[in-house]
Amino acid sequence: MNVDVEVPPHIHGTATHLGAGVPYALRVLARQLAETPDMGHPSDLPGILTVTVEGDLFEDCPALSVGYLREPDRVQIRYVTPISPSAPTAPTAPAQDADQSQERARATNPADDALVVRQIVDAWNRVTHWLQHNAPRSLEALRAGASPAAIATLGAQLGLQLPVELRTLWSLTAGDDGVNGAGCLPGNQALMPLEEVADFHRSRMDAQAWQNTLNAQRPAEDRFVGWRSAWVPVVSHGATDHTSGLYLDTATGYLGRWSRYREGPDEELDTLVTYLEDAADMLEAPALAVRDTPGLVDGALVWGSGLGPEQEGRWRPLTG
Structure with missing residues (x-):
C-alpha cells in the first residue's frame, strides 16, 4: 500500500531555486517514496533518512541529497540540498579518552536529537522561505549545504x-x-563558512594559549579566559567582519558572545534552536520584533541595528 508523501511549500520554493529541472525530479522521487518509503539510508541526523537524486537523469538538475522523515502512514520531505561535485573524505577523528569525551560532548538522547533536527530544519526553512519571497539577493548569498564528510572533517x-x-x-x-x-x-550577522570556523577556532585557541602563559603569573581574579576548546564559532558580526560574533558551547548547548576587543564573553542564554526560531519570528511578524527590525534595501535583507548611513534613504522597514 502506498503512503502519502508530503512536500511542504518551502521545499517547492527551494527546489525551484536550485534549478528548473529540480521540481520535476522531486515529483519523480515523491512517487518512488510513495511506493518504497524505506528506500533511503540513515543519515547523520537522527530520525532522518536520505536519498540521492542523480542529476544526470534530469535536465537542469544538480545531484541532490534529499532528507525525509519516515512515519508509519506518511513521508515528509524535510530538506533538499545540492551535492558538491567533489566532497572530501572524512578523516578518522583522533581518539579521545573517556574524560575528554565527557568534557567535550553533551550526553545525547536519540529522541531529543530527532526533535532538535526537526526544530532546526523547520526554523531555517522558515527563514529561507521568507528570503525567497522577500529578499532574493540574501537567499542567493547563502551557500549550499555541506556534505556529511565535510562536516565530519x-x-x-x-x-x-x-x-x-x-x-x-x-x-x-x-x-x-x-x-x-x-x-x-x-544585526546583519552572518553564518560563518565552515573553513572560516576552523581557522577562527584555531586562532582563538592560539591566543588563549598565550593568555594562559600570562594567567600563570596573574592573581586568580585577574586571569582572562577569552576562548575554550569546546566553543565553536557559528555567527560573525558580518560576512567579512569577525571582530565579534556568537559561538556555540558544545558542553552546555548555549550560545555565547565573543569580541576581539577583549571584553569577556557573554552568555546569550539562547540555544541555536531558539536563536533561529526568534529570527524567523521577527521576519514573519516584524511588528512584534523586540530584538531588531528587519527591512529591505534593493532586494536584500538589512536589519535596522546594522543599518549604514549610505543605506538609510533606501531602507524600507517591515511592519507587517
Whole structure:
C-alpha cells in the first residue's frame, strides 16, 4: 500500500531555486517514496533518512541529497540540498579518552536529537522561505549545504564531537557570503563558512594559549579566559567582519558572545534552536520584533541595528 508523501511549500520554493529541472525530479522521487518509503539510508541526523537524486537523469538538475522523515502512514520531505561535485573524505577523528569525551560532548538522547533536527530544519526553512519571497539577493548569498564528510572533517579539525544542531544547520547551508558585507541574521550577522570556523577556532585557541602563559603569573581574579576548546564559532558580526560574533558551547548547548576587543564573553542564554526560531519570528511578524527590525534595501535583507548611513534613504522597514 502506498503512503502519502508530503512536500511542504518551502521545499517547492527551494527546489525551484536550485534549478528548473529540480521540481520535476522531486515529483519523480515523491512517487518512488510513495511506493518504497524505506528506500533511503540513515543519515547523520537522527530520525532522518536520505536519498540521492542523480542529476544526470534530469535536465537542469544538480545531484541532490534529499532528507525525509519516515512515519508509519506518511513521508515528509524535510530538506533538499545540492551535492558538491567533489566532497572530501572524512578523516578518522583522533581518539579521545573517556574524560575528554565527557568534557567535550553533551550526553545525547536519540529522541531529543530527532526533535532538535526537526526544530532546526523547520526554523531555517522558515527563514529561507521568507528570503525567497522577500529578499532574493540574501537567499542567493547563502551557500549550499555541506556534505556529511565535510562536516565530519571540520569536527576532526576542531577535535570535537559536533552537536546535532550544528550538523543539521550546516547540512542545510555551509555559510553566508552576505550582501555588501551584511548577513541575513539579526544585526546583519552572518553564518560563518565552515573553513572560516576552523581557522577562527584555531586562532582563538592560539591566543588563549598565550593568555594562559600570562594567567600563570596573574592573581586568580585577574586571569582572562577569552576562548575554550569546546566553543565553536557559528555567527560573525558580518560576512567579512569577525571582530565579534556568537559561538556555540558544545558542553552546555548555549550560545555565547565573543569580541576581539577583549571584553569577556557573554552568555546569550539562547540555544541555536531558539536563536533561529526568534529570527524567523521577527521576519514573519516584524511588528512584534523586540530584538531588531528587519527591512529591505534593493532586494536584500538589512536589519535596522546594522543599518549604514549610505543605506538609510533606501531602507524600507517591515511592519507587517
